[in-house]
Amino acid sequence: MPFADEDFDAVVCNATLEHDRHFWKTVGEIHRVTRPGGAIIVGIPGYAPAKHDLFKRFLKRTPLAGALLAHPLLGVRLTGTPTFEIHNHPGDYYRFSPQAMVEVLLADLDQIAIRTIMQPPRLIGSGVKRS
Numbered sequence: 001m002p003f004a005d006e007d008f009d010a011v012v013c014n015a016t017l018e019h020d021r022h023f024w025k026t027v028g029e030i031h032r033v034t035r036p037g038g039a040i041i042v043g044i045p046g047y048a049p050a051k052h053d054l055f056k057r058f059l060k061r062t063p064l065a066g067a068l069l070a071h072p073l074l075g076v077r078l079t080g081t082p083t084f085e086i087h088n089h090p091g092d093y094y095r096f097s098p099q100a101m102v103e104v105l106l107a108d109l110d111q112i113a114i115r116t117i118m119q120p121p122r123l124i125g126s127g128v129k130r131s
Helices: 023-033 053-060 065-070 072-079 098-105
Strands: 008-014 034-045 109-117 122-129
Touching (some): 023 034, 098 122
Parallel strands (some): 008 034
Antiparallel strands (some): 034 122
16 A cells, blocks of 8 residues: 555455455555554454344245255255355455454454444454554
8 A cells, every 4th residue: 555654543444355365465554554543443244143043934934844944955054154145346255254353354453342233244343553
């Protein structure tokens, strides 16, 4: 990035890192250009506990309910985490876990907070660069 070290009080990166083939380089630049005491806020598609009860109740009302619920591949889907579909603009490479948010994207920051919103989940994380 064509910015000086510690040039910004806050940096917001939303719905971008999943499209960045080398996201770790971008994260390094975000940390570099944020001043000590500055905020870094990141929004990414993620993984979170799925809520499949509503879907299972719907399937039980269908004529093929028994076969559908017993199918091994469908069972995997029902216990997995829903996520955003691939949306290639220009590419779509990654989905992130809360652990990746803490240990990679917001590593070495203080006051880290992560919230999961929506279904499929989006993770919104923030932290303050150490002084």
